[in-house]
Amino acid sequence: MIGLWAEPGVDPSRLAVLTERLAGRMPAETLAEPPASGIYLALTAAGLELRVADMPWQGLRADWLDAGLDRRAREGRRALIARALGLRGIATPRILDATCGLGRDSAHLLRLGCRVSAIERSPIVAALVADAVERAATAGAAWIGGWCGIAVDEAPARLKELMASEFDAIYLDPMFGGEQRSALPKRDLQMLRRVVGDDPDAGALLEAARATGLRVAMKHHPRSPALAPPDHQVRGGRARFDVYLPASGS
Incomplete structure (x- = not known):
């Protein structure tokens, strides 16, 4: 199970698109706030990020415009x-x-x-x-x-x-x-x-x-x-x- 969280201000429709994208491939649940442990996906203004709650650094994005x-x-x-x-x-x-x-x-x-x-x-x-x-x-x-x-x-x-x-x-x-x-x-x-x-x-x-x-x-x-x-x-x-x-x- 992967948690999906959207930071405040992010278009809610993006969360629906992400949930649909993962459907059938792995279970996912929408989170009201970032979890205290484990991995989760965060929708941010900069893009989708993989985050690990117990790792202090910034989330990981696939950035093809680097x-x-x-x-x-x-x-x-x-x-x-x-x-x-x-x-x-x-x-x-x-x-x-x-x-x-x-x-x-x-x-x-x-x-x-x-x-x-x-x-x-x-x-x-x-x-x-x-x-x-x-x-x-x-x-x-x-x-x-x-x-x-x-x-x-x-x-x-x-x-x-x-x-x-x-x-x-x-x-x-x-x-x-x-x-x-x-x-x-x-x-x-x-x-x-x-x-x-x-x-x-x-x-x-x-x-x-x-x-x-x-x-x-x-x-x-x-x-x-x-x-x-x-x-x-x-x-x-x-x-x-x-x-x-x-x-x-x-």
Whole structure:
């Protein structure tokens, strides 16, 4: 059960929309005031936030309008993620982000001219992403037109039903535990782990992605071991991408 709370002054209809969005995916209850413990979703003037009552810092939002994403986009298709996914030479690449999370990499790919579809297993995190998409559209971000939607599902199962002709590449950024830590900031990572935990099925996820016959790029911390020997790697100071090519080597 997730609690839903709207700060004073927020349009009540937004709460109804959020409740409907979560319906059928997980139980939710409307709160008259913030709870004293546990996690909850807060509708604020700035957007939908994930909050943890016993963590003193500000709530976590999916922010696709962050200036840092604009700076990253200036690299164009020379960026590490673009090289890993083989975007060069494809006018409008079709990418499946199978581990969407807060969607910052999806937002980056949209800015690079990709059409992006996503999978996220947590309906809570998917709701944060949907809110970020709506705010970007309201702000008039032209690149949001490449967004093809997010499915709430377990990625390995979804990938087995995938028609490879729908996409050019698959992007994976699992939540690793221990030394295989995510490139997310520590605060964001802590909050997300309270909701979704780590991805113990990362190996199965990679196997399912490779079975599609598409190019696959998996993001790691630079010092993390590979889950399977890649065809090649694209390395940066804060992240590494292991690249798995189709049997044809394309």
